[in-house]
Every structure is written in C-alpha cells, then in structure tokens.
Amino acid sequence: MRALVIEDEPRIASFIEFGLTAEGFTVEVADNGADGLCLAESAGFDVIVLDLMLPRVSGEEVLHRLRAGGSTVPVVVLTAKDAVLDRVTTLNAGADDYLVKPFSFAELLARIRARLRSAPAATDPTVLTVGRIRIDLARRRCWTGDRSVELTNREFRLLEVFMRHPGHVLSHAQLLDLAWGYAHDPGSNIVEVYISYLRKKVGADTIETVRGGGYRFVDRSA
Incomplete structure (x- = not known):
C-alpha cells in the first residue's frame, strides 16, 4: 500500500x-x-x-x-x-x-x-509501455524491446515519471518533485546526472532536452 x-x-x-x-x-x-x-x-x-x-x-x-x-x-x-x-x-x-x-x-x-x-479496485496499470520501452512497476523491471535493462531504484522512478507523461515537457523542478518527492537544492545537477544515466541505458534519443523548458520523453519506435 x-x-x-x-x-x-x-x-x-x-x-x-x-x-x-x-x-x-x-x-x-x-x-x-x-x-x-x-x-x-x-x-x-x-x-x-x-x-x-x-x-x-x-x-x-x-x-x-x-x-x-x-x-x-x-x-x-x-x-x-x-x-x-x-x-x-x-x-x-x-x-x-x-x-x-x-x-x-x-x-x-x-x-x-x-x-x-x-475503495474500488485500483485501475492503475502495473506495466507501462511507451514505444519500445516497457517497465513492470510491481517487479521493478525494465526492457527495451526484448532486452532487459538493469536500473537503480532512482533511475527506475525517474523513468516511471517520464513514461507516465509521454510527450510532455517536464521542468527541472517538476522532475525533482515527482522523482525525488521533495524540494531538492534547485542548484543541484542531480536531474541532469540521472537523465544521463537513463539515456545510456534506454537510448539517448528517448529523452529530449527542450531548451528553456526541461525534458520530454519521446516514442522513437516508429
């Protein structure tokens, strides 16, 4: 729970x-x-x-x-x-x-x-899929296509946030709130560091940098 x-x-x-x-x-x-x-x-x-x-x-x-x-x-x-x-x-x-x-x-x-x-039974999906990337929330597992990808807990949480908002521009502050759950030091580069980790593991083209806006998760399967 x-x-x-x-x-x-x-x-x-x-x-x-x-x-x-x-x-x-x-x-x-x-x-x-x-x-x-x-x-x-x-x-x-x-x-x-x-x-x-x-x-x-x-x-x-x-x-x-x-x-x-x-x-x-x-x-x-x-x-x-x-x-x-x-x-x-x-x-x-x-x-x-x-x-x-x-x-x-x-x-x-x-x-x-x-x-x-x-309460009514939860309708929140246990598996999220965006393009070639799939994550199992219950088992904390991730795949790109048929390849399994090992993620740390923080990497998994950040990827989950992106996959719940595909195509949306998420600001640095929003990502801190959603993935870390508290107001981290706004001067910290922790978001950039973990995005770099994710790009190396699930594909550099999946997370776009939006100049002056933040980051956007993109479906590159087409």
Missing part, C-alpha cells in the same frame, strides 16, 4: 510517516499543497492523508482538483478545523473521512484501513 501524507507541520508528518511505515505502508510526504497535488496526480497512491491549512495551495483546493480530475483515491482529511460546517463542506467536496487534531494514530489507521476496504 502506498500512502501520501500532505502535512506542513514536520512533527505531525513525521509521526504519521513513522506509524504508517511500521504498518507496512510505503509513505511519501509533501509539506505544501502544490507539491502534494503534483505527487497525487502523478504517482499511484492507495490513500492520501490531507491537511486543510497548507501553504502554496490549500487542502480544500487540492481535494477539489483531485476530484475534478477524476481521481477516486481515498482521502482522509486531518485538520484542526473542528466546526460542523467545515466537516460537512469537506465531505461534500469529496473527502472520504474527516479527523480532527489532536488525534490518535490508532484511530487514523483504523479509518485509513476502512477506506481502503471500501
């Missing part, structure tokens, strides 16, 4: 991450609504724990955009807003559950498990 925690208070985010990890979840954390929305829209999570009072993009707006975009992933709202109107408005906007801070982790876990039991 993959969980996304969108929470700007480090102590609470760390508390939830530690608890869910101990329960067998793979957890990613975003400390603002913009990064959280970006992750939620691009990586297949089974559940989202969402604070409402977030910097950059509010939790209400994150929820609105997810539901407007057709996402059905269960969202458990965790917030200090305890008014009845806040609860009603948020549930009507598409939240699956609403828990007020302070909270017990046992109750949060029980609510998450309840939502996962009632």
